[in-house]
Amino acid sequence: MVPALQTFGLDKRFGGIVAANDVSLQVQKGARHALIGPNGAGKTTLVNLLTGLLQPTSGRILLDGKDITRLRPHKRVKLGLTRTFQINQLFFELTPLETVALAVCERQELGGDWWRLLASRQALMAEVVSILERFGLADVMEERTVTLPYGKQRLLEIALAIACQPSVLLLDEPAAGVPEDERQAILAIVAALPSDVTVLLIEHDMDLVFKFATFISVLVNGALFVQGTPEEIARDRRVREVYLGEAAHA
Amino acid sequence: MKPAAPVPFTGGLATRARWHPLEVLFWLAAFASYYFLPSKHLILTEIAILALFALSLDLILGYAGIVSLGHAAFFGFGAYVAGLLAKHQLVTEPLLALLLAGLAAMLLGFVTSFLVLRGSDLTRIMVTLGVALVLREIANRYAWLTGGADGLQGISMDPLLGLFRFDMFGRTAHAYTLIVLFVLFLLARRIVNSPFGLALQAIKGNALRAAAVGVAVNARLVAVYSMAAFYAGIAGALLTQTTAFASLDVFSFERSADLLLVLIIGGTGYLYGGLIGAIIFKLMQDYLSALTPQYWPFWIGLVLVVIVLVGRERFSSWTLPLRRLAAGSHWRAERARRIVGEGH
Numbered sequence: 001m002v003p004a005l006q007t008f009g010l011d012k013r014f015g016g017i018v019a020a021n022d023v024s025l026q027v028q029k030g031a032r033h034a035l036i037g038p039n040g041a042g043k044t045t046l047v048n049l050l051t052g053l054l055q056p057t058s059g060r061i062l063l064d065g066k067d068i069t070r071l072r073p074h075k076r077v078k079l080g081l082t083r084t085f086q087i088n089q090l091f092f093e094l095t096p097l098e099t100v101a102l103a104v105c106e107r108q109e110l111g112g113d114w115w116r117l118l119a120s121r122q123a124l125m126a127e128v129v130s131i132l133e134r135f136g137l138a139d140v141m142e143e144r145t146v147t148l149p150y151g152k153q154r155l156l157e158i159a160l161a162i163a164c165q166p167s168v169l170l171l172d173e174p175a176a177g178v179p180e181d182e183r184q185a186i187l188a189i190v191a192a193l194p195s196d197v198t199v200l201l202i203e204h205d206m207d208l209v210f211k212f213a214t215f216i217s218v219l220v221n222g223a224l225f226v227q228g229t230p231e232e233i234a235r236d237r238r239v240r241e242v243y244l245g246e247a248a249h250a
Numbered sequence: 251m252k253p254a255a256p257v258p259f260t261g262g263l264a265t266r267a268r269w270h271p272l273e274v275l276f277w278l279a280a281f282a283s284y285y286f287l288p289s290k291h292l293i294l295t296e297i298a299i300l301a302l303f304a305l306s307l308d309l310i311l312g313y314a315g316i317v318s319l320g321h322a323a324f325f326g327f328g329a330y331v332a333g334l335l336a337k338h339q340l341v342t343e344p345l346l347a348l349l350l351a352g353l354a355a356m357l358l359g360f361v362t363s364f365l366v367l368r369g370s371d372l373t374r375i376m377v378t379l380g381v382a383l384v385l386r387e388i389a390n391r392y393a394w395l396t397g398g399a400d401g402l403q404g405i406s407m408d409p410l411l412g413l414f415r416f417d418m419f420g421r422t423a424h425a426y427t428l429i430v431l432f433v434l435f436l437l438a439r440r441i442v443n444s445p446f447g448l449a450l451q452a453i454k455g456n457a458l459r460a461a462a463v464g465v466a467v468n469a470r471l472v473a474v475y476s477m478a479a480f481y482a483g484i485a486g487a488l489l490t491q492t493t494a495f496a497s498l499d500v501f502s503f504e505r506s507a508d509l510l511l512v513l514i515i516g517g518t519g520y521l522y523g524g525l526i527g528a529i530i531f532k533l534m535q536d537y538l539s540a541l542t543p544q545y546w547p548f549w550i551g552l553v554l555v556v557i558v559l560v561g562r563e564r565f566s567s568w569t570l571p572l573r574r575l576a577a578g579s580h581w582r583a584e585r586a587r588r589i590v591g592e593g594h
Contacts, residue, residue, distance in 0.1 A: 051462065077464035089462065091455035094448075097263065102452050105445040106464035112473070114446035119263040164463055 002065040004029045004198035010059035019045040021223040034201045034213035042222035080167035092146035103163035135159040151182030168198045267443045291420035298427040304512045304524025306481030312518030315454030320382030326501035328355040328483025333402040333496040342408040355483020363475035386501035401497030423492035
């Protein structure tokens with residue numbers, strides 16, 4: 001079976017700094033795959049390479065067997081590769097309703113439609129509302145995003161990615177900075193994602209990783225360090241050293 | 251012209267798309283001015299042209315976040331195209347010539363849009379300014395075509411649609427510009443409430459994320475920039491057609507800068523800002539220049555400083571009723587919360 005997402009020898013250098021070093025990663029279809037690593041290991045750089053915000057110095061990226069290495073970010077989204085951001089990237093002046101409507105419009109290739117009023121597309125709006133309800137955002141969907149509490153913004157961040165109906169979803173620290181009660185809501189949503197959606201989870205929180213992932217890749221200094229099942233990773237002495245070493249420095 | 255069936259769950263979106271009585275009143279007043287202020291045709295025509303020009307800038311600044319200090323480039327281009335079409339009897343029907351002038355400006359907008367795609371606000375200010383300056387110098391240099399510093403003279407306008415002559419009182423000119431403004435306003439209103447309009451506002455808010463949900467950011471910006479250039483070109487062409495004259499002044503830096511001032515006075519991002527700003531600006535200019543013919547720019551400058559110091563949010567708060575309408579119900583909810591005192 002063709003992996004959902006695959007990289008070959010991905011390199012990224014910023015001057016003398018190697019942010020990604022010969023990364024050859026395979027994410028299987030429908031996987032719950034976690035990417036972990038100490039701070040500065042290059043996890044977010046890798047996500048930026050995969051989604052097209054950065055161009056690799058060398059190497060290739062395949063999405064469902066198709067080479068997307070040179071595609072612009074929005075084209076990758078159209079092919080089913082969507083991400084969330086570690087730090088919320090939202091449209092503060094728009095409402096959650098408008099925010100999610102935007103994503104649904106783009107998925108249905110309506111983004112260039114400058115004639116028909118958005119509000120008159122009832123089926124589309126019904127879908128938008130059902131997504132917002134699923135994320136517990138229906139009661140605030142008419143508020144400007146900037147006025148929402150952080151936890152709600154975080155949920156919207158993820159709702160926005162889900163609204164794109166990705167085949168491969170990259171979650172960049174979805175629970176980062178979220179208070180405990182809302183954290184549970186986010187974890188429940190992540191756990192409830194349809195099984196045909198491939199998920200690559202970038203996370204610091206080991207609890208979440210071991211609860212969620214069926215396969216783990218460890219990134220250290222921009223290179224793949226160890227890969228395996230959660231049990232294998234938990235047993236691996238080198239991984240523990242990397243993390244303990246980090247803890248010792250901190 | 252719109253399906254008005256209230257859809258409960260589209261709340262703010264539907265509210266915004268629906269016509270509010272105040273808007274109807276605004277346009278009724280605009281059209282009534284034609285009948286009730288017969289001695290003011292000239293200045294009202296000027297206001298309508300400036301309003302259309304400001305509407306154009308609002309499309310890119312208020313909705314897509316592209317700041318321009320050279321929007322006169324398209325205004326001037328439209329003005330000269332309309333002038334040349336009329337002077338050389340190439341297209342004598344004013345309405346058709348108007349459309350052609352708009353399309354010519356749109357083409358120029360399309361070509362130059364690629365210069366404003368990248369870069370910060372500062373880059374965009376410089377690039378747009380540069381384009382307008384270059385066009386002005388070209389018009390100056392090729393005097394055999396444009397009349398150079400003397401302006402494009404000898405324009406005679408045929409009757410509009412072969413029926414309405416441009417009279418010396420400016421009656422036809424006034425009705426003509428007002429109708430063109432209204433039609434283009436309707437179109438703009440449609441555009442900003444469409445999925446395309448939503449995509450623009452998303453790009454303005456966060457281009458990075460817009461791309462990450464699949465918005466073709468560059469294509470959308472090129473489209474809206476071209477569209478705004480079309481509007482500006484039409485405004486310029488209206489000036490030429492209603493005054494039977496075009497001069498280098500149509501490209502001037504002052505024209506672009508005044509336009510920004512108009513939008514700052516009226517507020518951006520709700521379409522009426524340009525219209526209201528144009529009314530205030532022109533009346534102020536008219537009043538001040540009658541008061542002190544030589545020093546009115548001083549007063550305009552003072553007003554600008556005051557607006558910026560007081561804060562344009564607060565200054566334009568008197569337009570809040572209209573803005574709230576434009577922004578839909580969430581503004582109301584937000585204000586209610588602020589009054590209750592539990593805001594963030």
